[in-house]
Amino acid sequence: MRWIAHIIVNAVLLLALAGYFQSIHLSGIGAALVASFLLSVLNIVVKPVLILLTLPVTVLTFGLFLFVINAITLWLTSWLMGDLFTIDGFGAALFASLAISLFHMVIDAISNND
Template sequence: MLKFIVRILINALALFVAAWLLPGIEVGAAGSSGDTTEVVLSYLFIGLVFGIVNALVRPIVALLSLPLTILTLGLFTVIINAGMLMLTAWLTSFTPIQFSVDDFFWTAVLGSLIISVVSMVAGSLTGTRR
């Protein structure tokens, strides 16, 4: 259970860094006053949704796209990660807490690269890296 909570915190941190660096990624609650507590809870919620998407959907997509991943020497995983980020944005459009990624696909690709790097570094520091 502790490892799961740490993964949510790492996802939230990675999403925060991506939103901070890229103007096309935004997180906010509907009717939010911008209070620090609301912002932190918003990122934790989005981190939870992103973690669930990565745990449930990503392995299926990775398995189905295995021939293409092998053909591109693993570079297709960047596109899969961007797709998971866009799926998270779509899923959270049905919740009070909104996570949006620009329609421009390259924003999602850059965001997924940033999230991957931050998650890798934070996972290595906390010892939860897979």
Template sequence: MKSLIIKLLISALVLLLGDFLMDSVTISPYYYAIILAVILGVLNSFAKPILKILAFPLTILTLGLFSFVISACIILLADGLMGTHFETTGFWSALGFSLLISILNTIVDMLMPDRE
């Protein structure tokens, strides 16, 4: 349970860093980053696998690049669910935000030791 809370807080910090680095993304007020991290976790657990199955032919045709579009769709879904507390200016900003969050999460995963 403790590691889940730590991962949630780290994800919220990564989202805030992404908000800081991109002008086209807004998380306001900042404590909503924790709620956004939970919503993105739920969407990535339930909606993303369904979208991946439905878009499998397109993913094959684009040699996997369509998975970035799926990630942007997840960000846009979270944008719709969060209302005015999380806003992106459109598809391209959602795509850039999802790429930035993926890169930042990869860096954090490399820096954090495995404590399982």
């Protein structure tokens, strides 16, 4: 159940980011839900491999390289979605990954405060 809520929150966040920034494009709510689901699957499958491969860089940057890994998975999601979800450039993907991470930190802090 928590995973489904996470997908819905990510979909809403992707819609908000697409509404505010011209470099992120979504074709609609359905595309946002599919992109959020695909991003979750990539975070489960691809992200651990990327973390393992880039572990020395991640350690040297005190974990900040994880934002780059998040941007890579978001950009890969965009590439797999085709015209339904596009991100114009890696900088936009990096900014979106920062925004998503910040939002989830706030949500986790609020939900763990109960």
